[in-house]
Amino acid sequence: MKRILITGGAGFIGSHLCERLLAEGNDIICLDNFFTGSKDNIRHLIGNDHFELVRHDVTKEYFAEVDEIYNLACPASPPHYQYNAIKTIKTSILGMINMLGLAKRCKATILQASTSEVYGDPNVHPQTEEYWGNVNPIGIRSCYDEGKRCAETLMMDYHRQNGVDTRIIRIFNTYGPNMDQNDGRVVSNFIVQALQNKDITIYGDGSQTRSFCYVSDLVEGMVRMMNNKQGFIGPVNLGNPSERTILDFAKLIIELTNSNSKIIHMPLPKDDPTQRKPDITLAKKELNWEPTVDIKDGLLKTIEYFEKKIKENK
Ligand code: NAD
Ligand code: UDP
Numbered sequence: 385m386k387r388i389l390i391t392g393g394a395g396f397i398g399s400h401l402c403e404r405l406l407a408e409g410n411d412i413i414c415l416d417n418f419f420t421g422s423k424d425n426i427r428h429l430i431g432n433d434h435f436e437l438v439r440h441d442v443t444k445e446y447f448a449e450v451d452e453i454y455n456l457a458c459p460a461s462p463p464h465y466q467y468n469a470i471k472t473i474k475t476s477i478l479g480m481i482n483m484l485g486l487a488k489r490c491k492a493t494i495l496q497a498s499t500s501e502v503y504g505d506p507n508v509h510p511q512t513e514e515y516w517g518n519v520n521p522i523g524i525r526s527c528y529d530e531g532k533r534c535a536e537t538l539m540m541d542y543h544r545q546n547g548v549d550t551r552i553i554r555i556f557n558t559y560g561p562n563m564d565q566n567d568g569r570v571v572s573n574f575i576v577q578a579l580q581n582k583d584i585t586i587y588g589d590g591s592q593t594r595s596f597c598y599v600s601d602l603v604e605g606m607v608r609m610m611n612n613k614q615g616f617i618g619p620v621n622l623g624n625p626s627e628r629t630i631l632d633f634a635k636l637i638i639e640l641t642n643s644n645s646k647i648i649h650m651p652l653p654k655d656d657p658t659q660r661k662p663d664i665t666l667a668k669k670e671l672n673w674e675p676t677v678d679i680k681d682g683l684l685k686t687i688e689y690f691e692k693k694i695k696e697n698k
Pocket of ligand 2: 461462557568569570571573574585586587588592594630652653656657
């Protein structure tokens with residue numbers, strides 16, 4: 385049994401990770417400030433002797449004895465991370481320093497949830513880990529992108545300078561149950577709009593692309609990365625290489641929900657990346673990992689989740 389700290393554990397991805405690692409017989413500390421996460425996501429785990437829920441902000445020091453740290457604390461949706469941009473940078477940077485300090489003291493292995501956003505609006509397609517990215521350092525997405533880039537730098541410097549056992553994953557757009565229905569990301573927006581027969585809001589002409597990965601595939605990759613003993617510290621891309629335009633994605637959601645929604649176009653937010661697709665050659669080689677869940681199967685499970693949530697809200 386390992387003692388595992390999961391920051392951002394009450395969020396979308398963190399809640400799935402808590403469930404998985406608890407089921408494998410570990411002791412879990414789920415730490416969250418509940419900015420974008422919710423107790424609803426982990427309510428079924430509360431009361432389990434091996435699950436501890438801690439309300440704490442990673443920008444402040446935290447002391448515990450742990451073997452592993454998964455650092456997920458950070459809002460992930462653009463409206464949420466832009467809501468208080470300075471807080472977002474503090475979360476990525478001070479949070480990373482605090483968690484690396486904890487890892488150093490405990491000799492714990494630490495995994496950082498980095499992002500495809502470190503590639504910015506990429507000129508290399510699909511994106512490989514060697515690509516250094518095309519990031520605007522002063523734009524409205526920079527609080528997130530540059531915060532995550534600096535967090536990667538901190539991981540590498542604590543590794544080189546202090547011998548901390550680090551793992552960096554770069555997560556590409558991930559979806560599934562436990563996403564917040566109001567978080568503003570494309571998957572939750574389109575599904576909730578379609579289920580309510582409201583207009584589907586495409587930003588721009590919808591020709592921009594994304595590649596969507598189902599959450600169970602991602603969690604499998606995260607756990608493999610943490611457990612790999614080959615000395616492979618990353619960064620490694622974790623995502624589903626099946627790429628589609630946002631317009632095609634909207635049509636797919638309308639089809640799967642049998643919706644009467646119309647598609648409307650709204651202004652494209654500044655610095656919105658035009659294309660994004662992971663090259664996962666490295667993850668296949670080092671982790672023997674690749675996604676297995678088909679987009680339609682994953683979306684049907686997600687639609688079922690949002691249907692239930694919408695009913696409960698009424
Ligand atoms: P989420 O917003 O659902 O989860 C983030 C969690 O972190 C929330 O529970 C939130 O309350 C918590 N949090 C935020 N600031 C905190 C702070 N200062 N102290 C403590 N807790 C704090 O987002 P998610 O989609 O589950 O993303 C989890 C991680 O994965 C994030 O670090 C995100 O950047 C990264 N990521 C996600 C995606 C994706 O597609 N979902 C893609 C790339 C990277
Ligand atoms: N998007 C959209 N309509 C929405 C929400 C998002 O067209 O209601 C677009 C957004 O402009 C972007 C893509 O969908 O091009 C993915 O957006 P999301 O916020 O989910 O993630 P990210 O841009 O961080 O990949």
